[in-house]
Amino acid sequence: MHLTPGQRCRVVCAFVDHDGIVHPVGETWRFLRSDFLPYEDGLSLFVAMPGGAERQIRLQWRPEAEGPVIDALDRHVLPVSAGPGDHALFLTRDSVGLADDVRSPHHFLLEIAGDADAVMVAEAILAAGYPARSGRCPTWSFDWAGAGVLLGYRDDRPFVEAQGSPPPAGRASDVDRLHLTWLGGIA
Structure with a gap:
């Protein structure tokens, strides 16, 4: 399962659970745990709603x-960054390797201020712990308004470097999706 206990989540594609309850786009909750009942192919997601009430979302793992x-x-359902913001940025990333892929999802929602620039977005991505950290000095990049932005870790310290002069223009509110490309790291 791509969700970890304590993670804040948002529904990004509506679905109906086994009890006929609709979970609309935008619904948020904190994931607590899951239980699987093999006899009935039942998967239960236990979540805490924004008011704090615990809720069970029942699903049945059968084609029908x-x-x-x-x-x-x-x-x-995607994990959401803990930061405040008025804009949700849908992030995807390249695959690095099985061990890191298990702990770091390929899809993520980053909540950020709509007026954030490329450097602020990169800093928020690192602060959210989203990209996988494979080896020493893992480095990622993304395209922002036709310019490249590098981000990652050097000697276990985060770094962000905007390519080009002047730095890339644009605001987060102008972007809905962002893909992080894996550039590598020292093993």
């Missing part, structure tokens, strides 16, 4: 029930 939702749960 909620199996398609469970199979694509990482496309229905």
Whole structure:
């Protein structure tokens, strides 16, 4: 499962659970845990709603029930950064390796201020702990308004470097999706 206990999540593709309850786009909650009942192919997600009340979301892992939702749960529910913001930026990333891919999801929602520039976005990505850290000095890049932005870690310290002069223009509110490209790291 791509969700970890304590993680704040948002529904990005609406779905209906086994009890007929609709979970609309934008619904948020904190993931607590999951339980699987093999006899009935039942998967229960236990979540804390924004008011703090615990709720059970029941799903059945069968093709005629909620199996398609469970199979694509990482496309229905995404972890969200803890930062405040008025703009949600959908992040994807390259695959690095199995060990890091298990701990670091390929999809992530970053909540950030709409007026954030490229450097602020890169800093928020690192602060959220989103990209995988494989080896020493892992380095990623993304395209921002036609210019490149590098981000990663050097000697376990985060770094951000905007390419070009002047620095890339544009605001986060102008971008809905951002893909991080893996440039490598020292093993």
